[in-house]
Amino acid sequence: MKILLLEDNARLNATIVKRLEAKGYRVDAFLDGKKAYETLDSGYMCFILDINVPNLDGIELLKKIRDFYRETPVIIISSSIELEVIKDAYNFGCNDFLKKPFFIDELEIKIEKFCNIRHDIVNLGEACCFDFKSSLLRIGEHEEHLSRKEKLLLNLLISEKGKVVTFDKIQAMVWEGNFTSLDSIRSLMRRVRKKLPFECIETVVDVGYILRY
Incomplete structure (x- = not known):
């Protein structure tokens, strides 16, 4: 951050x-x-x-x-x-x-x-959790390694759980103010979704994403 x-x-x-x-x-x-x-x-x-x-x-x-x-x-x-x-x-x-x-x-x-900084472990369901302190995604006994941007994106979605996270906010927080394309944001989201064992991120067409769990 x-x-x-x-x-x-x-x-x-x-x-x-x-x-x-x-x-x-x-x-x-x-x-x-x-x-x-x-x-x-x-x-x-x-x-x-x-x-x-x-x-x-x-x-x-x-x-x-x-x-x-x-x-x-x-x-x-x-x-x-x-x-x-x-x-x-x-x-x-x-x-x-x-x-x-x-x-x-x-x-x-x-x-x-x-800034809603958390230090706890958030249970996402189906033996999947995200450790805010270490920024690790744990699925059962397995630790899923995330890139820096993947960690920032998942952290942002969890912090804004139940709220729409816009493309602009993702650009500002994950790309830290640097310009990026919608294709890059969507590509990053696809990578994060693949690392989760179930679907919990909804697309809000032309606006952004919302996390529900």
Whole structure:
């Protein structure tokens, strides 16, 4: 999972990156708001924004994020205690506001909460389960090895169980913002379906897929 971090305190920036990468996240870190803005289409699943940063502040960047990503979690981290600033953050669509200084553990908990990060083993039926922690698909005593994109796709479908996962969302999350064709998405889906011992992924014509189990 890719995260965008905007924090102009280099030391805090590096500390957050180190902790999040240790948890297995990919982090693109920026000290400058304008540079962060230039990468918004890179398939991020979470944004962590400081407010008072050079060139484009966190609130302005939040507005621009919400023009493109209505549901992607945005966590504001700031030393500001001004009520109007906090109100603005929520009014423009942030999911939560962390007052500095804070424990990095708090940030990790919020990321897991808003991004539906799971660490359990999900039973898909017929002795088939998916281990979120190891990203392994287990069928009976057999472990089915998945490619990186296969893992990302199955993870996404399970996290959005019962909801339609659109082609656009698959492109953003599985291809991490890089362009791909519908043929490539369908080809990947065929490979995932072949590795499952039963049919549980429905096609929603011209829209995407939905997982039911």
